[in-house]
Amino acid sequence: MTPNRSMPASAVVPVLPYPDVPAAVAWLVAAFGFVERLRIGGGHRVQLRCGEGDVVASAGGERRTPGPGEVVESVMVRVEDVDAHCARARAHGAQVLAEPTDHPYGERQYEVADLAGHRWTFTQTTADVAPEDWGGVLVDPEA
Known part of the structure; x- marks a missing residue:
């Protein structure tokens, strides 16, 4: 794969709409500890690093933020310490x-809504648990 400094390195990069991208980025950096990577078009889009992953905050366009009581997506992010991360976000x-x-599949997680209503699940691995132990089926052990 050819590297490109203009694109995040992650294979999957969620793009989430925000009505005010600069304000959303400032909040995501402060509340979730994300790191601003690249600004595009004076605040039209911003790439953010979150651990080993990436996310893009983007002006709406055809995309929309969730309405009240509506869930349009959920993004899961691995963190080192779920409890400390939750306290920071709160x-x-x-x-x-x-x-x-704590969940039987070996993860400690919390769920949060950001300032635009996007859902985030932050997860910390607590144990290596075989999927069969909690009702899962490992289909491709190499994936």
Whole structure:
């Protein structure tokens, strides 16, 4: 694969609409600890690094933010410490929808809505659990 400094390195990059991209980026950096990577068009689009992944905050266009009580997507991000991450997000006004909880599949997770209503699940691995132990089926062990 040819590297390109203009594009994030991640294989999958969610693009989320925000009514005010610069304000959203400032909030995502403060609340979630994301790192601003690249600005495009004076605030039209911004690439953000989140751990080993990437996300793009974009002016709406054809995309729209969720309406009240509506879920249009959810993005999952791995973090080192779910509890500390949740406390940071809450301190910056994030709406915590599900408190940090341990799950039988070996993850501790919490769910939050950002300032535009996008849903995020932050996850921390707590144990290496075989999928069959909690009802999953591993289809491709190489994937």
